[in-house]
Amino acid sequence: MTKKTSFLILFCLMALSAFGQNYRTRIMDFENPGSRRIRRFEDSNHWFYRSLPERSMTLKTDGVERIQIRSFSIEKLRKPQIFILVGKVRIPFDLSLKERANGYYIFEDIEFDIPEGSEKIELLCYQRSIYMRAYEMAKIVPKAKPLRIPNRVIHAHAGMIDISHNSSTSEYYTFNSSQAFRFTHNNARDGIIYVRARLTDRSLPKFSLWCDGEKVEDFEFGLSRTTKYTAQGVRYLTIGKKLDLPKNPGSTEYELRAESEHMFMARPILLKK
Numbered sequence: 001m002t003k004k005t006s007f008l009i010l011f012c013l014m015a016l017s018a019f020g021q022n023y024r025t026r027i028m029d030f031e032n033p034g035s036r037r038i039r040r041f042e043d044s045n046h047w048f049y050r051s052l053p054e055r056s057m058t059l060k061t062d063g064v065e066r067i068q069i070r071s072f073s074i075e076k077l078r079k080p081q082i083f084i085l086v087g088k089v090r091i092p093f094d095l096s097l098k099e100r101a102n103g104y105y106i107f108e109d110i111e112f113d114i115p116e117g118s119e120k121i122e123l124l125c126y127q128r129s130i131y132m133r134a135y136e137m138a139k140i141v142p143k144a145k146p147l148r149i150p151n152r153v154i155h156a157h158a159g160m161i162d163i164s165h166n167s168s169t170s171e172y173y174t175f176n177s178s179q180a181f182r183f184t185h186n187n188a189r190d191g192i193i194y195v196r197a198r199l200t201d202r203s204l205p206k207f208s209l210w211c212d213g214e215k216v217e218d219f220e221f222g223l224s225r226t227t228k229y230t231a232q233g234v235r236y237l238t239i240g241k242k243l244d245l246p247k248n249p250g251s252t253e254y255e256l257r258a259e260s261e262h263m264f265m266a267r268p269i270l271l272k273k
Helices: 003-016
Strands: 023-028 035-040 045-050 057-060 066-073 081-086 089-094 097-101 104-107 110-113 120-124 130-139 152-156 160-165 168-175 181-185 191-197 206-211 214-220 229-231 241-244 252-258 264-270
Touching: 023 066, 035 130, 045 066, 160 264, 168 181, 168 252, 181 264, 191 252, 252 264
Parallel strands: none
Antiparallel strands: 023 130, 035 045, 045 130, 057 120, 066 104, 066 110, 066 130, 081 089, 081 120, 097 104, 152 181, 160 168, 160 229, 168 264, 181 252, 191 241, 191 264, 206 214, 206 252
């Protein structure tokens, strides 16, 4: 396989390498255009050019990665064709008719990658009725979406239970002696937490609050029962405790541990900044 043949194969593969990618286009100017004709688009008008007889038109491609060539003819051609010259290598491109509009024979766009290190390329067309326009294709790099960290992340609990008050119902997380309730508050969000326990006998429910693995405080319920709050399957509920969670400078893990053989119910709430 000759060096020229290898280059032609590589160039054709490069012409297909970016299929499916998103680009935006920018008009490029020929250094030595010949005559010109205007083509009207829906949102703008652009000049299209043809070279002088037996002459090529030059495009500066330093820093350009990919190019699109748009073209049309003012007459019907049997085999429309253009050539791309990169150095001493000439690559032919057959043009396919896309549509006929406003008296022009409009061809499908041609797209190809510019070989690395090519400071310029040339466009050559022997058929005098074909006009061309070149566009640089720049990849559209999607903006990275900022990673949004949720304000609260629940890590562990023993289940969920609904506690009703009047006509409203709130979800509580349960914890017991074998399963703690553990959660994290992020984004420097402070919070409070409401805790209740199920009374089963004359023993006092006890639990502890931990912050980032360190015990903060122990708490104990009395034997007083609430008559305003109810939970399905729970006969006796304690009066609730409202705890202020330790300050959260950024991201803090909180944990509630049962220190007695009771079922506890907790509802964490984020405070507004």
